Amino acid sequence: MENFTFYSPTLYEFGRGAEEKTGMLTFLMGVKKVMIVFGKKYVKANGLLERVETSLSAIGIEYVEFGGVAPNPTDDKVYEAIALARDKHVDGMLAIGGGSVIDTAKAVAAGVLYDGDFWDFFSGRSDVKKALPVGVLLTIPGSGSESSGNSVITKRETLQKISLRTDSILRPRFAILNPELTFTLSAWQTACGIVDMMSHIMERYFSPTSRVEVSDRLAEGLLLALINEAPKALSDPTDYQARANIEWAGTLGHNGIVGCGRREDWVSHFMEHEISAVYGVTHGAGLAVVIPAWMAFMAHHKPSKVAQLGRRVFGVEAVDDRTAAIEAVASLRAFFSAVLRMPLDFKALGVAEPDIDLLVKKLHEDKGETIGGYYRLTSKETRQIYELMLPATAE
DSSP: OOOOOOOOOOEEEESTTGGGGHHHHHHHTTOSEEEEEOOSSHHHHTSHHHHHHHHHHHTTOEEEEEOOOOSSOBHHHHHHHHHHHHHHTOOEEEEEESHHHHHHHHHHHHHHTOSSOTHHHHHTSSOOOOOOOEEEEESSTTSOGGGSSEEEEEETTTTEEEEEEOSSTTSOSEEEEOGGGGTTOOHHHHHHHHHHHHHHHHHHHSOSOOOOHHHHHHHHHHHHHHHHHHHHHHHOTTOHHHHHHHHHHHHHTTSSGGGTTSOOOOHHHHHHHHHHHHHOOOHHHHHHHHHHHHHHHHHHHOOHHHHHHHHHHSOOOOSSHHHHHHHHHHHHHHIIIIITOOOOSHHHHTOSSOOHHHHHHHHHHHHOSSBOSSSOBOHHHHHHHHHTTSOOOOO
């Protein structure tokens, strides 16, 4: 185990009716005028936005609405929101939605107080030194953005999908989680969210650091919980306990605790970001294609941790690591396909003729000549992994 610092300052308000405390929690952030960031229809159609605004008004907090954030959020909406926030003199952000909305709110929070282009933070030209406080009312679990200092935005002009990471400054001051607000999510949205949660856990789990038993067991427990609860939520979307367990697992999977004491990987996310930046696919669905391909490559190049996952999470009994790793990949693919109904290759993802040359080129331009924590990958090897995502052809 390596040295680490773990700091998770977010206050979590979890349970039925938790959204009624939005006004109080926003007030405790020290905010007098908040920008409410949301998507397109959901929060207005179901009355959630009105309830939140009533809660804010009751405690004397002014608000400005900013809607229309779409999946795979783009820089143009961030620029638009920054301009509005400055014009209206807001001093805090409130995101109502899922990862796309939260990530947009975080980017705005950093950009409003910066004299330059907010994209400087994402391109690495500048570091975030200050930001408006951010609060979250989560309606679509999966991204874990309610519990992290991260934000992922796509630059439209260059199709760069980049993750900005901060230790604490962009972590939400509070996150409100009411599982009842997730009852109306479609099976597709629910499944994509679960894949995203699992990926956040596995990106930390697949590590070159040895003897991190506590972190490993935390990761394995979260994965087992998700595998157990997923079919219940998909069978009965109003199963409160299943939804509650899934939502809390998503938060714990990305607040950093399962990464304590170890180096992390994140190649699967990097590779998927290129796919969704170019082809606009749903992030969780893209990860369902990428992760098994990455694991299949590792089964033949560094199988040890994949084998451990197979034995501890999927009950694989093979003695040698390579066989156990191959069986782990098959088990994960079966769960993604049979239970979550996720795509497993480019064609099923809706990308009939992927431009692998372009994906590899953009990946290494954005992330460097070699990438990965668990196993260092060159462009030759990432190409092989992308090719593993092509549909199998009959002999």
